[in-house]
Amino acid sequence: xxxxxxxxLEISNICxxxxxxxxxxxxxxxxxxxxxxxxxxEKLRPWTDYLYFHLMGEPLCHPxxxxxxxxxxxxxxxxxxxxxxxxxxxxxxxxxxxxxxHKLNISLHAFEANQLDIPxxxxxxxxxxxxxxxxxxxxxxxxxxNRGGAHSCNRRILEDLExxxxxxxxxxxxxxxxxxxxxLESGETFRWPDLEAExxxxxxxxxxxxxxxGVLCDGTVVPCCLDHEGDIPLGNLFTxxxxxxLSSPRAMALYSGFSGRIAVEPLCRxxxxxxxFQRT
Numbered sequence: 001x002x003x004x005x006x007x008x009l010e011i012s013n014i015c016x017x018x019x020x021x022x023x024x025x026x027x028x029x030x031x032x033x034x035x036x037x038x039x040x041x042e043k044l045r046p047w048t049d050y051l052y053f054h055l056m057g058e059p060l061c062h063p064x065x066x067x068x069x070x071x072x073x074x075x076x077x078x079x080x081x082x083x084x085x086x087x088x089x090x091x092x093x094x095x096x097x098x099x100x101x102h103k104l105n106i107s108l109h110a111f112e113a114n115q116l117d118i119p120x121x122x123x124x125x126x127x128x129x130x131x132x133x134x135x136x137x138x139x140x141x142x143x144x145x146n147r148g149g150a151h152s153c154n155r156r157i158l159e160d161l162e163x164x165x166x167x168x169x170x171x172x173x174x175x176x177x178x179x180x181x182x183x184l185e186s187g188e189t190f191r192w193p194d195l196e197a198e199x200x201x202x203x204x205x206x207x208x209x210x211x212x213x214g215v216l217c218d219g220t221v222v223p224c225c226l227d228h229e230g231d232i233p234l235g236n237l238f239t240x241x242x243x244x245x246l247s248s249p250r251a252m253a254l255y256s257g258f259s260g261r262i263a264v265e266p267l268c269r270x271x272x273x274x275x276x277f278q279r280t
Contacts, residue, residue, distance in 0.1 A: 073100030191272030
């Protein structure tokens, strides 16, 4: 059994949107090359079976996405993509023909967080079309992670989903099953970690370095998918082995800290998402 349930491999930090709920990144804009991607696949293979092509950036903006899916599949990985849903129709055939694609998360709450050129009807139509065409070949998860914030589009989204996937819907641990391998997830808005934000205290638990880690597009290893600026660099896979990175004093201190429900890193103490796992 691999150590990590999933690893986030950021194939690009470039996005075609600027969502109100996403902090973005001030890092240099970069898209991973084929050579870099292939090199990192070999480094990551012993550590997980599941790769998320995401940390920052929109993976469907990368022109080599189809090639990356094929290479990951040949290496034995299952791939999960998270998209804002604006380019689903452009990539639909490539995605549906990819044996490596395990799941596509579509963040439908992205529409209302932007001023888009694409009409709302077309936006919904292309994403619902993908889910219907998938026909169980891959998991499709529609996300509405905007509870507690603005959600003016939600009523229309739910109406269209119900028309495409008639009830009854079934509540399951992973979300609401609305069709064969098609789910709807609702979630709270949350505060991204930010070194400029208020320190909420060290008492905290997180799954970072426990069931996940992230690799930025420049090879930097970070402890979780929310370190959008690389504020906790643990090492770099282009120059170091994963074993050396995970055995570094900083990585070991972070892991052992969370084992005792203590956040040793200042960034972690500002994370609203990790507070979801805090015991009362």
